[in-house]
Amino acid sequence: MAGNEENGAWVAEAAATTEASGKSFGKKCSHxxxxxxxxxxxxxxxxxxxxxxxxxxDT
Known part of the structure; x- marks a missing residue:
């Protein structure tokens, strides 16, 4: 399923960016x-x- 592969890539990318930026994944999601x-x-x-x-x- 291509959708799962795309989601997995997005999660991996988001995890990498959260570590670099210092913001937690939960804070980014809530934002x-x-x-x-x-x-x-x-x-x-x-x-x-x-x-x-x-x-x-109309009236």
Missing amino acids: VAKKQRAKFYILRRCIAMLVCWHERN
């Missing part, structure tokens, strides 16, 4: 997770705004 949550929050708000604006113009 990425926070960024993703923020992006999804903004996207959700934009979609809600567009839906409400569209409904308002």
Whole structure:
């Protein structure tokens, strides 16, 4: 399975970079997770705004 090989390479690369940078893997993961949550929050708000604006113009 090619996906597992790619994931394994990514994990090995991430482990090598965490050792070099001094940040733990968990901290990097939590930082990425926070960024993703923020992006999804903004996207959700934009979609809600567009839906409400569209409904308002229909009436």
